[in-house]
Amino acid sequence: xxxxxxxxxxxxxxxxxxxxxxxxxxxxxxxxxxxxxxxxxxxxxxxxxxxxxxxxxxxxxxxxxxxxxxxxxxxxxxxxxxxxxxxxxxxxxxxxxxxxxxxxxxxxxxxxxxxxxxxxxxxxxxxxxxxxxxxxxxxxxxxxxxxxxxxxxxxxxxxxxxxxxxxxxxxxxxxxxxxxxxxxxxxxxxxxxxxxxxxxxxxxxxxxxxxxxxxxxxxxxxxxxxxxxxxxxxxxxxxxxxxxxxxxxxxxxxxxxxxxxxxxxxxxxxxxxxxxxxxxxxxxxxxxxxxxxxxxxxxxxxxxxxxxxxxxxxxxxxxxxxxxxxxxxxxxxxxxxxxxxxxxxxxxxxxxxxxxxxxxxxxxxxxxxxxxxxxxxxxxxxxxxxxxxxxxxxxxxxxxxxxxxxxxxxxxxxxxxxxxxx
Amino acid sequence: xxxxxxxxxxxxxxxxxxxxxxxxxxxxxxxxxxxxxxxxxxxxxxxxxxxxxxxxxxxxxxxxxxxxxxxxxxxxxxxxxxxxxxxxxxxxxxxxxxxxxxxxxxxxxxxxxxxxxxxxxxxxxxxxxxxxxxxxxxxxxxxxxxxxxxxxxxxxxxxxxxxxxxxxxxxxxxxxxxxxxxxxxxxxxxxxxxxxxxxxxxxxxxxxxxxxxxxxxxxxxxxxxxxxxxxxxxxxxxxxxxxxxxxxxxxxxxxxxxxxxxxxxxxxxxxxxxxxxxxxxxxxxxxxxxxxxxxxxxxxxxxxxxxxxxxxxxxxxxxxxxxxxxxxxxxxxxxxxxxxxxxxxxxxxxxxxxxxxxxxxxxxxxxxxxxxxxxxxxxxxxxxxxxxxxxxxxxxxxxxxxxxxxxxxxxxxxxxxxxxxxxxxxxxxxxxxxxxxxxxxxxxxxxxxxxxxxxxxxxxxx
Numbered sequence: 001x002x003x004x005x006x007x008x009x010x011x012x013x014x015x016x017x018x019x020x021x022x023x024x025x026x027x028x029x030x031x032x033x034x035x036x037x038x039x040x041x042x043x044x045x046x047x048x049x050x051x052x053x054x055x056x057x058x059x060x061x062x063x064x065x066x067x068x069x070x071x072x073x074x075x076x077x078x079x080x081x082x083x084x085x086x087x088x089x090x091x092x093x094x095x096x097x098x099x100x101x102x103x104x105x106x107x108x109x110x111x112x113x114x115x116x117x118x119x120x121x122x123x124x125x126x127x128x129x130x131x132x133x134x135x136x137x138x139x140x141x142x143x144x145x146x147x148x149x150x151x152x153x154x155x156x157x158x159x160x161x162x163x164x165x166x167x168x169x170x171x172x173x174x175x176x177x178x179x180x181x182x183x184x185x186x187x188x189x190x191x192x193x194x195x196x197x198x199x200x201x202x203x204x205x206x207x208x209x210x211x212x213x214x215x216x217x218x219x220x221x222x223x224x225x226x227x228x229x230x231x232x233x234x235x236x237x238x239x240x241x242x243x244x245x246x247x248x249x250x251x252x253x254x255x256x257x258x259x260x261x262x263x264x265x266x267x268x269x270x271x272x273x274x275x276x277x278x279x280x281x282x283x284x285x286x287x288x289x290x291x292x293x294x295x296x297x298x299x300x301x302x303x304x305x306x307x308x309x310x311x312x313x314x315x316x317x318x319x320x321x322x323x324x325x326x327x328x329x330x331x332x333x334x335x336x337x338x339x340x341x342x343x344x345x346x347x348x349x350x351x352x353x354x355x356x357x358x359x360x361x362x363x364x365x366x367x368x369x370x371x372x373x374x375x376x377x378x379x380x381x382x383x384x385x386x387x388x389x390x391x392x393x394x395x396x397x398x399x400x401x402x403x404x405x406x407x408x409x410x411x412x413x414x415x416x417x418x419x420x421x422x
Numbered sequence: 423x424x425x426x427x428x429x430x431x432x433x434x435x436x437x438x439x440x441x442x443x444x445x446x447x448x449x450x451x452x453x454x455x456x457x458x459x460x461x462x463x464x465x466x467x468x469x470x471x472x473x474x475x476x477x478x479x480x481x482x483x484x485x486x487x488x489x490x491x492x493x494x495x496x497x498x499x500x501x502x503x504x505x506x507x508x509x510x511x512x513x514x515x516x517x518x519x520x521x522x523x524x525x526x527x528x529x530x531x532x533x534x535x536x537x538x539x540x541x542x543x544x545x546x547x548x549x550x551x552x553x554x555x556x557x558x559x560x561x562x563x564x565x566x567x568x569x570x571x572x573x574x575x576x577x578x579x580x581x582x583x584x585x586x587x588x589x590x591x592x593x594x595x596x597x598x599x600x601x602x603x604x605x606x607x608x609x610x611x612x613x614x615x616x617x618x619x620x621x622x623x624x625x626x627x628x629x630x631x632x633x634x635x636x637x638x639x640x641x642x643x644x645x646x647x648x649x650x651x652x653x654x655x656x657x658x659x660x661x662x663x664x665x666x667x668x669x670x671x672x673x674x675x676x677x678x679x680x681x682x683x684x685x686x687x688x689x690x691x692x693x694x695x696x697x698x699x700x701x702x703x704x705x706x707x708x709x710x711x712x713x714x715x716x717x718x719x720x721x722x723x724x725x726x727x728x729x730x731x732x733x734x735x736x737x738x739x740x741x742x743x744x745x746x747x748x749x750x751x752x753x754x755x756x757x758x759x760x761x762x763x764x765x766x767x768x769x770x771x772x773x774x775x776x777x778x779x780x781x782x783x784x785x786x787x788x789x790x791x792x793x794x795x796x797x798x799x800x801x802x803x804x805x806x807x808x809x810x811x812x813x814x815x816x817x818x819x820x821x822x823x824x825x826x827x828x829x830x831x832x833x834x835x836x837x838x839x840x841x842x843x844x845x846x847x848x849x850x851x852x853x854x855x856x857x858x859x860x861x862x863x864x865x866x867x868x869x870x871x872x873x874x875x876x877x878x879x880x881x882x883x884x
Binding site: 008015016022023025026027028029030032033034035036040043044047140184216220221222224225227228229232233241242244245246247248249251252254255256257259260262263264269270287288289292316317318327342345346348349352357375376378379380382383385390393394397400401402408 | 463488491492548567582586589590592593594597598599600601603604606608609610611613614672673674675677678679680681682693696697699700702703704705706707708709710711713714715745748749752775776777778781782799802803805806807808813831836837840841854855858861862865866869870871872873
């Protein structure tokens with residue numbers, strides 16, 4: 001055995017250990033990344049799943065015409081001004097007799113959501129014959145009550161309610177007069193100061209209009225720009241400049257596009273603030289580079305033989321591009337656009353600057369109505385002090401992530417189904 | 423008519439122009455013995471008529487919409503008696519919005535001076551006339567264009583060439599949108615920044631260590647002098663970005679090496695897309711996670727070992743931001759590592775090096791420029807990231823490098839300065855644009871260098 005071999009042999013064990021260690025670092029890194037992903041998702045789902053349900057309280061309500069101030073239940077005008085709150089308060093006092101202190105009464109009334117009177121109005125509207133009778137009705141509970149009922153047994157003593165209220169809720173629960181139902185209003189309502197009444201309905205519609213504007217502008221412009229740059233542009237300094245520009249824009253921080261929207265679209269062109277049209281314009285400029293880059297990549301994969309074949313048969317350059325190259329490159333362009341749209345859907349920062357942080361209660365009816373979008377709604381709720389909004393925010397995030405996952409899956413499926421290998 | 427309705431009308435007119443163009447070209451072809459005697463296919467004659475109908479009308483509409491508001495405003499202003507016209511721009515805006523409120527009925531017309539009520543009437547009248555005139559002009563232009571396109575149809579007309587030329591120009595205009603965007607960004611941040619530097623000296627801004635942008639509303643207010651020293655913001659941004667990179671670079675790089683060199687194809691097929699999900703999660707979600715989960719956790723952890731940790735510590739924001747940019751580092755590193763030619767690995771392995779030695783001494787140095795490019799891109803992403811820091815970092819501008827304290831960043835200040843209610847001309851609002859300019863320049867430089875390195879590197883092994 002030579003001296004060198006002996007030296008190598010001696011070092012082998014150390015070198016193999018080193019090899020093992022190096023691999024372990026790699027596995028550890030991937031583990032860290034995946035663990036972060038896991039923690040993020042379990043945290044969000046753990047916090048948010050409860051917001052998809054809300055609690056109702058059963059009360060025996062006597063719809064007394066005198067208290068309500070209604071003599072004809074089919075008259076909408078009267079119903080709109082009727083004192084439903086009074087009936088609910090009376091029902092609460094009857095359910096828990098002996099609460100005379102004003103302070104305590106107020107605490108008792110706080111068990112039922114302020115939105116419950118609207119439920120009551122709708123019931124009465126649907127069936128005017130209820131007037132004057134007594135009915136067992138399920139009324140929406142206040143968010144603190146809801147939160148208390150959702151808290152597991154052992155953590156209840158820490159809840160943000162006083163002991164008397166806790167006692168009342170326990171009574172109701174024991175008597176089977178509370179019920180957990182699917183929170184449909186979460187998907188249909190607009191924003192509200194009351195967590196139990198707030199929903200992401202208006203934000204989803206706002207996001208929808210914003211995305212429509214973005215798609216209608218960015219897809220045609222992006223594809224046209226890609227076609228020009230790949231097929232028609234002469235190779236010169238100016239084309240290089242455009243190319244550098246596009247690559248650069250793809251990496252410009254999104255908030256800068258918000259500054260652009262504020263200075264150019266709002267202050268110079270006088271577009272109204274907080275509307276999906278403006279949000280869509282800003283997001284268009286932001287997603288364009290992504291769409292142009294992926295569309296160019298898709299055009300590049302079309303083999304030159306297709307072009308040459310068409311040219312040989314007498315097609316003009318434009319006909320070659322529009323009749324042959326574009327249809328073949330379209331799946332790739334669509335995939336890129338869906339990914340760009342997914343980015344735009346999750347974007348928040350530029351929209352904050354152009355005033356889409358408004359408190360929007362109504363569902364917007366078109367791209368020029370004031371609106372907010374889902375990520376901005378999440379941002380607004382994350383700032384709210386009420387504890388129930390934590391669950392609502394997480395639930396809204398779950399909805400947003402569901403949309404994004406759907407879009408990205410769609411992009412992957414599209415690519416798999418339509419991709420052609422040449 | 424509303425703009426939306428005008429556009430719908432235009433669609434109908436364009437369809438009509440297309441149809442009559444098609445019919446006329448067929449009619450002209452018939453006596454000649456079929457469409458093969460036409461210069462172009464009927465489609466191109468029809469398309470030409472449609473384009474003639476649409477493009478002039480759209481140009482007119484665009485130009486009209488850009489200028490009409492300003493013209494109406496100045497007409498209304500000029501109609502007011504001389505002594506009522508405010509000298510300053512702010513006063514003019516105030517007066518105009520008052521007139522607008524009266525005109526829209528939000529303000530009762532008997533509650534304001536008669537001149538203003540008169541101006542409101544004039545504004546309403548002008549607006550009505552304006553909409554009418556726009557509708558009429560728009561329809562006439564569209565019809566004239568369509569008619570011109572239709573009249574010119576003749577068997578010798580080189581319709582295809584003309585249509586293709588127009589399309590080509592349209593495509594080029596679309597490509598120019600990218601340049602227009604850059605120009606728009608530069609102009610919007612530059613002009614406002616110049617106005618800002620007219621009020622605050624650039625030296626104070628770049629080297630001042632005191633940041634408190636609250637300026638006085640009234641001249642006699644106490645403690646009114648705003649301070650615009652941006653050093654604390656730059657330091658805060660650097661601190662948080664540095665923490666993020668300290669997390670993302672080792673984790674991202676080692677993941678990329680493992681996935682590219684060691685992992686079984688099946689593991690790679692699962693782990694790579696999973697890691698890339700991290701890049702697809704919206705930043706507002708990370709912000710929520712950082713503010714409500716990570717920050718309290720770090721604070722409690724710090725308390726339990728006797729450290730004083732701010733509830734909006736730089737560490738929390740930086741850690742979460744690091745997680746977010748792991749995929750940026752790993753996917754670019756993965757690309758450049760797989761681009762290193764196999765022969766280089768084979769040479770090293772053939773000499774008896776272990777796999778990890780090959781990676782550390784051959785593959786990594788060869789891939790280093792590309793990896794550096796990726797890290798620079800990740801850094802630019804970290805510096806410009808907004809939502810995580812807005813939600814999880816503080817607002818107070820502390821000049822510190824302690825990651826357990828709260829710091830603020832450039833992006834946080836831009837958002838805070840621009841989301842409140844304030845007039846557009848104050849130094850406070852303009853400061854946001856100056857910060858935007860700094861942010862744009864920094865990220866631009868980083869991006870240009872990074873993209874250049876990555877491109878150079880790609881060419882090297884191609």
